[in-house]
Amino acid sequence: MPLTLEITLRDETLEEDAFQIIKVVRPNWNPETVRSKLYTGGISNKLIGYYQDGKIGEDVVMIRMYGQNTELMIDRKAEIDTMILLHGYGLGPELYAIFRNGICYEFIQGRILSMEDVRSPEVYPRVVAEMVKMHCDIPSNGLAGNHAEEAGMWNKIRTFDALVEEILQTNPTLVARLETFGFDVSPGFGTRAIKEMENILKSQNMPITFCHNDLLLGNIIYDPNTSKVSFIDFEYAMPNYPAFDVANHFNEFAGIDNPDFDKCPDRAFKSKWIAEYLKGFKLEGVELSQEKFEYWIELCQPASHLFWSLWAIVQAHNSKIDFDFAGYFGLRYIEYDKQMKEVRKFL
The missing domain is CATH 3.30.200 (Phosphorylase Kinase; domain 1)
Known part of the structure; x- marks a missing residue:
């Protein structure tokens, strides 16, 4: 201990x-x-x-x-x-x-994944294998050792939203900056978005496993000497939809400091990645087809953007770290809005 x-x-x-x-x-x-x-x-x-x-x-x-x-x-x-x-x-x-x-x-020996690593046929299957191990080997409810009945992301994102609601009414300077991105950020905007997202995802009856939920490139370590991949930073690890974990990872191909969402994987790479994942995914009572899992990931990608958009507002209000969190909100919320417009078309 x-x-x-x-x-x-x-x-x-x-x-x-x-x-x-x-x-x-x-x-x-x-x-x-x-x-x-x-x-x-x-x-x-x-x-x-x-x-x-x-x-x-x-x-x-x-x-x-x-x-x-x-x-x-x-x-x-x-x-x-x-x-x-x-x-x-x-x-x-x-x-x-x-x-x-x-x-x-x-300290985990190795280097954080680069933009090249995360697509490399030598590396990405090892990322897949580590994610499968987390999703299939760890009890979905963590230390409780039993099965989680609900995805933890809903309580977490509602925690963010409650903090955002207070911030929107007490920090007019930040609100003015958020409004520059062209969206209605009046009180209740996050609550409404969460409700819509929750209705969509819960209707899918997706399995719940133990997930990392924050697999940006900086949280994945690759040791070229041993070819081992390791995950770090488990601040947001909790029971969740494995499709969310994968979707969030795909979104993080964009990077953090200057995110470029055009660098996120295209459909062909996603299909190849998911096929590798499904080869290893073994969960009692759960049958996943490639088509269904790809569909779930398309639904979860805007959910990931919404999650980190609200997180960014809270960070913009509280953090002392030299990072443009308000700008990061804008980048993520633009992607959320764009992807949700597509999701609504095929529901």
Whole structure:
């Protein structure tokens, strides 16, 4: 079990504070030879890696400081429970310690997926295999060990929406920026969109499995030396529709810093990817045809965009990280609106 430490990290003394954790989880390390690396790619939390000089490839300890007010959207206890559960199944890093505003865990060797990797015939089948393992091997209700009756995304997105409703009535500057994208963002807009999406997806009677739900390229590690793929960052892992997990992954082909949704996979690549997935998907009492699963993914792609659109508004209001969350809302909501217009045509 991970250690529990009464330590709080502060922005102004981040590395100094984090080193106090290293002294506990790696007491044999020589303080004179410990080096650190600040990772700058994340848009929710702050992340530092610690290692001994000259040994970055051998043992790296990661320390993540939670982002400002992220506990409003993320159940941190559930995240910790998930990390422990998944590591027991050979999925994800080992959790070393929990401190007041973050966690300390094992570094997964390798590199985050590139735009080229995610399409590579050498790599994407390994991503598929890892996702199948998560969807089929882990109890859908996580540590409870039983079957989840409802997709967790509905409670989560309603949590986002409740926060958005408050923000829309208290932050006129942000509202003015959101309105520049040409959409009605008056109170209730998210609630109405969620209700429509929920009616559509629940009518499909899709299976529910344990899902990652945030498989952007930065949350997938590929080690070219071993050809192993690993998933990291389980903040949004929960029971959900596997079609949502796959659809969300396809949406994330666009990237984060300057998303380009023209880079999302075309129908031919999706079909090839899904065929690989269905070869490994084995769940008692569930029969999935290629045609049906592809249809479900088409329905879930706008749901993914809506999910992260509302998330982005909450982040724009709360986060201190240097990232244009309001702009990210606009990009995701444009895609949601465009894809929903297509979905409504064939319902």
